[in-house]
Amino acid sequence: MSNQPTQAINEFRSNSSFDTDLMTCFIRGGPENVRNHRAAVTRVEKALGLDDSWKLPPQYGEQNRSEQLLQGINASRVMLRDQNDHGHELFHHRTYNYQLANAGAFNQSLVIFLPCLQYLASPEQAAEWIPKVRSGAITGTYAQTELGHGTFVRGLETTATYDREADEFIIHSPTTASTKFWPGSLGFASSHTVTMAQLQIDGKNHGVHAFLTQIRSLEDWKPLGGIELGDIGLKFGYNAVDNGYLRFNHFRIPRTAMLDRHAQVLPGGKYVSRGDLTAMYAIMLKLRSIIVNGVPYNLAQALTIATRYSVIRTQGLGPNGLLAIEIPILQYKSQHFRILTLIAKSYAGLLVGRNLEAEVSVYLVQLTKGDHSNSGYMHVVCAGYKAWASQLCADGADDARRLCGGQGYLAMSGLPDIVTHLHGTPTFEGENYVLWQQVFRYLFKCTQQLDSGGRIPKSMRYIADGFQEYSSGNGRSSIGLKCTAHGRDFLDPIVQLSFYRHRSLRLIFATSAKINRDTTDKEPTTAANAWNRHMMSIIDAARAHIEYTGLEAIYAQLSAIPDEYAMLRLVLDRLMNLYSLSTIINPYTTAGITFAEDGYLSFSQLEDIRGLADELLGQLYFDAVALTDAWDFSDASLASAIGCYDGDAYERLLSWTRQLPINMKANKNDGVFVPAWRGIIQPMMDGLKVEAKL
Numbered sequence: 001m002s003n004q005p006t007q008a009i010n011e012f013r014s015n016s017s018f019d020t021d022l023m024t025c026f027i028r029g030g031p032e033n034v035r036n037h038r039a040a041v042t043r044v045e046k047a048l049g050l051d052d053s054w055k056l057p058p059q060y061g062e063q064n065r066s067e068q069l070l071q072g073i074n075a076s077r078v079m080l081r082d083q084n085d086h087g088h089e090l091f092h093h094r095t096y097n098y099q100l101a102n103a104g105a106f107n108q109s110l111v112i113f114l115p116c117l118q119y120l121a122s123p124e125q126a127a128e129w130i131p132k133v134r135s136g137a138i139t140g141t142y143a144q145t146e147l148g149h150g151t152f153v154r155g156l157e158t159t160a161t162y163d164r165e166a167d168e169f170i171i172h173s174p175t176t177a178s179t180k181f182w183p184g185s186l187g188f189a190s191s192h193t194v195t196m197a198q199l200q201i202d203g204k205n206h207g208v209h210a211f212l213t214q215i216r217s218l219e220d221w222k223p224l225g226g227i228e229l230g231d232i233g234l235k236f237g238y239n240a241v242d243n244g245y246l247r248f249n250h251f252r253i254p255r256t257a258m259l260d261r262h263a264q265v266l267p268g269g270k271y272v273s274r275g276d277l278t279a280m281y282a283i284m285l286k287l288r289s290i291i292v293n294g295v296p297y298n299l300a301q302a303l304t305i306a307t308r309y310s311v312i313r314t315q316g317l318g319p320n321g322l323l324a325i326e327i328p329i330l331q332y333k334s335q336h337f338r339i340l341t342l343i344a345k346s347y348a349g350l351l352v353g354r355n356l357e358a359e360v361s362v363y364l365v366q367l368t369k370g371d372h373s374n375s376g377y378m379h380v381v382c383a384g385y386k387a388w389a390s391q392l393c394a395d396g397a398d399d400a401r402r403l404c405g406g407q408g409y410l411a412m413s414g415l416p417d418i419v420t421h422l423h424g425t426p427t428f429e430g431e432n433y434v435l436w437q438q439v440f441r442y443l444f445k446c447t448q449q450l451d452s453g454g455r456i457p458k459s460m461r462y463i464a465d466g467f468q469e470y471s472s473g474n475g476r477s478s479i480g481l482k483c484t485a486h487g488r489d490f491l492d493p494i495v496q497l498s499f500y501r502h503r504s505l506r507l508i509f510a511t512s513a514k515i516n517r518d519t520t521d522k523e524p525t526t527a528a529n530a531w532n533r534h535m536m537s538i539i540d541a542a543r544a545h546i547e548y549t550g551l552e553a554i555y556a557q558l559s560a561i562p563d564e565y566a567m568l569r570l571v572l573d574r575l576m577n578l579y580s581l582s583t584i585i586n587p588y589t590t591a592g593i594t595f596a597e598d599g600y601l602s603f604s605q606l607e608d609i610r611g612l613a614d615e616l617l618g619q620l621y622f623d624a625v626a627l628t629d630a631w632d633f634s635d636a637s638l639a640s641a642i643g644c645y646d647g648d649a650y651e652r653l654l655s656w657t658r659q660l661p662i663n664m665k666a667n668k669n670d671g672v673f674v675p676a677w678r679g680i681i682q683p684m685m686d687g688l689k690v691e692a693k694l
């Protein structure tokens with residue numbers, strides 16, 4: 001190990017402005033959580049043989065598809081066992097290496113299959129099945145998506161037809177497009193699924209319902225008769241899990257296998273609806289909030305690697321090429337800006353996620369009391385934050401990868417796996433562009449209510465307050481409004497919230513006005529066409545609303561920070577100021593246009609904001625390493641040759657490179673890669689010699 005990089009990285013650590021351990025406790029929710037989590041991760045890493053950071057992690061060897069899956073299934077087994085042996089649920093939502101739980105073969109069982117039973121099953125069904133899932137006696141997944149339909153659930157084609165004689169359902173895949181395709185752990189790791197299928201009784205379709213379906217024998221794990229299934233192959237990411245396909249050929253299950261908390265089929269075929277959507281809402285909201293809470297960790301993983309590497313890597317002789325020694329790349333302003341604004345986003349995601357979790361918990365209690373009054377609002381909040389957080393973190397992690405230059409493109413940097421994993425999140429559990437529309441649909445309804453003199457929910461009060469100012473004539477009445485702040489005013493959260501609020505109101509009312517105009521003009525178009533025509537404005541407005549309420553959530557969290565973390569206020573304030581201001585002036589995105597396009601913020605105000613962002617970057621420079629250390633990722637969980645805690649990137653990368661099986665095998669043959677030499681290169685050379693003679 002060489003000392004130089006460790007010294008460089010430690011210099012940052014000793015110059016940071018806050019206590020890293022205290023920040024870890026803040027991030028993880030207290031010292032006890034930190035201790036328990038560290039102990040569990042250490043046990044799992046040891047059991048998987050990952051605890052020596054100088055040893056090449058197995059995934060960088062020559063793993064084929066089968067070996068990747070085996071490694072993933074084994075890791076999942078170890079996590080499940082650790083939870084059972086030590087009585088905790090730390091891996092229910094995230095794996096030991098912080099991937100969302102659906103990336104682990106049996107974790108899928110806990111993150112989605114289990115909640116389906118908790119919220120969709122009757123008490124009797126739940127009592128029978130839940131203990132089996134918790135202990136691992138059965139493993140399950142959630143089979144909704146089909147080849148032909150993912151987003152549009154009503155379009156699913158799998159059928160569950162009631163057979164009165166046998167008192168059973170016949171589950172069937174009538175077309176190629178109805179093949180279940182994508183569910184995690186479906187290929188080989190699950191014994192059961194919750195299958196979403198169209199319920200048919202006496203030729204009448206009752207819509208999509210959930211059926212607990214055993215798909216494999218618990219004796220020999222063979223697929224049951226009438227079932228064809230398997231893995232869907234290599235994916236962009238998520239390769240340690242067996243996302244699978246499944247076809248049903250008139251497969252029979254008992255009538256009691258329909259999860260019947262909110263609808264039941266009685267013996268003889270009578271359909272009884274309890275009209276209770278609680279269950280569906282609860283699961284969807286919970287899963288989305290898990291994503292919102294999970295993805296900032298993945299962004300922070302990518303940034304931990306990129307920050308450590310940017311401190312130890314030196315390249316070039318300074319901005320003018322005039323310095324005598326090469327400088328750490330973090331000193332280049334573009335690197336400095338990108339890393340710190342991304343770190344700010346990871347903390348923004350953490351705080352928004354925390355706020356959301358609290359809101360979801362309150363809502364779930366309301367639901368258990370039969371109070372649905374908040375359902376529309378909570379649906380919007382979870383959909384919007386899921387779309388916001390998944391995009392922010394996926395894009396951010398990819399930039400973190402680019403921040404490491406060529407090395408970031410190496411699998412052994414750990415970054416491609418983090419990035420590709422994150423890039424699944426904008427797609428599953430509600431495709432983001434579809435979710436943005438759901439957010440706006442709710443906002444649009446609010447504006448229609450106000451137009452007709454009605455009232456809107458209290459949680460949307462800012463829209464009611466802005467109604468007079470912003471609503472008339474395509475939002476034109478807001479055009480003359482100007483922000484009056486200048487200079488250091490922009491560091492005031494109230495000022496920041498005021499221009500996020502302005503932008504959101506303006507876009508919501510202007511977009512609503514455009515849709516209304518198109519549906520009521522002389523040549524009216526249908527509402528659906530108007531919607532489609534203005535979809536990009538719709539997405540802009542929905543985003544602006546979520547970014548405004550997200551910033552409110554961030555400042556609400558900061559103002560309620562417990563006393564024991566008061567010492568962190570300064571650095572967190574700086575970070576959140578940087579997050580809020582750099583969203584407007586970031587030269588790499590066009591998101592800032594909507595803050596200024598109507599003249600609300602002037603050129604000189606934007607310059608003030610740029611100056612303040614610059615000042616914040618300077619204040620946070622030496623905090624960069626500590627801000628990422630504080631997330632407390634072990635070396636094994638990062639699986640990065642260039643991002644280990646000691647900063648010894650070059651030595652470790654070269655060591656791992658030498659351990660690559662392809663190099664080890666070649667070295668046994670004096671550095672010759674025999675199959676390439678014997679099979680291709682040698683015959684080619686021989687051919688060239690013959691040609692040359694001719």
Ligand SMILES: Cc1cc2nc3c(=O)[nH]c(=O)nc-3n(C[C@H](O)[C@H](O)[C@H](O)COP(=O)(O)OP(=O)(O)OC[C@H]3O[C@@H](n4cnc5c(N)ncnc54)[C@H](O)[C@@H]3O)c2cc1C
Pocket residue numbers: 102141142143144145146148149150151152181182183184238243424427428429430431433434
């Ligand atoms: C890693 C991963 C894990 C998954 N795990 C599971 C699982 O466990 N169980 C399961 O059932 N499924 C799973 N899925 C499937 C996933 O839920 C679907 O892929 C997702 O719902 C998107 O649906 P789709 O593939 O049909 O995309 P499509 O809906 O076909 O989307 C394609 C494009 O069309 C656009 N589009 C579609 N509809 C609209 C619209 N109304 N307005 C505007 N644009 C639109 C989208 O924005 C997108 O750009 C998983 C997927 C991934 C990637």
